[in-house]
Amino acid sequence: MTRMLTVGAAQLGPIARQDSRRDVVERMIALIEKAAARGVGLVVFPELALTTFFPRWFMEDQAEVDAFFETSMPNADTQPLFDRARALKIGFSFGYGELVEEGGETHRYNTAILVDAAGNIVHRYRKIHLPGHSEHEPWRAFQHLEKRYFEPGMEPFSTCEAFGGVLSQAICNDRRWPETYREASLRGAEMLLIGYNTPVHYPLAPEHDHLQCFHNHLCMQAGAYANGIWVVGVAKAGKEEGCDLIGQSCIIAPTGEIVAMASTLGDELVVHDCDLDRCDEIRRNIFNFKLHRRPDMYPMLSAG
Ligand code: CDV
Secondary structure (H helix, E strand, O other), rough: OEEEEEEEEEEEEEOOOOHHHHHHHHHHHHHHHHHHHHOEEEEEEOOOOOOOHHHOOOOOOOOHHOEEEEEOOOOOOOOHHHHHHHOOOEEEEEEEEEEEEEEEEEEEEEEEEEEOOOOEEEEEEOOOOOOOOOOOOOOOOOOOOHHHOOOOOOOOOOOEEEEEEEEEEEEEHHHHHHHHHHHHHHOOOOOEEEEEOOOOOOOHHHHHHHHHHHHHHHHHHHHHHHOOOEEEEEOOOEEEEEEEEOOOOOEOOOOOOOOEEEEOOOOEEEEEEEHHHHHHHOOOOOOOOOHOOOHHHHHHHHHO
């Protein structure tokens, strides 16, 4: 018997700065309803799905920054999403700015959560690889201030048993790092959910702008194949506040093949029936870690 999970990669088109959470949640619910009609069990939304990608602006007023964060989840704005998904018996994941009091201190993370079909948050991930910079760099066409507005997540990549398999989450820049997939795979993950916001223009190496879509798929396909893991990569796409974001949200099989891909830069759902047992095609063969992997020979990998 196969373990089939029908997954929907729910790409979101641009979100304007003035759009409210309620506006966005309405769009997410529309995608959830579409997914339910197509027999989907899990819908994956992008990084920072509830707002515009705010790290593109330098803001000195912390209150202005904090307006982009959620202090509880679910909250009044997202509850309708949780309610509709639960009524349709469909699970989902999405990213948001998390503002939390822990150990008597305020923390801000770039976070993603996974919610099961009964509406329970079953997994939380705080972004480990934060790209960008901390100070205002006016020479850039737009800022990428993730290092200013977020702390890096301090919990290693983790997994959860849900949807009949073992799932893990990562966020945007994490997908470029081979360690992300290997850590998740070593922990037994069979599917990795990754939301992203990736501008076409990369100010530090504009000569690579034309390679953004290629690099997006290159790293996720390589990560899927070398670790025998399903990868669901989901974009916030299109021209958002004057900044072009790549699309090409996709579902990638453990063989590294793209089996479904978005073809627009707007709200779009692509669906695939993912057989979680297909991870074994790779893990029992070419990348049988127990048989062939030589961790003793890679001491630099954990040297820091
Ligand atoms: N949101 C991101 O992490 N974006 C980065 C950009 C800055 C390169 C990415 O890796 O796609």
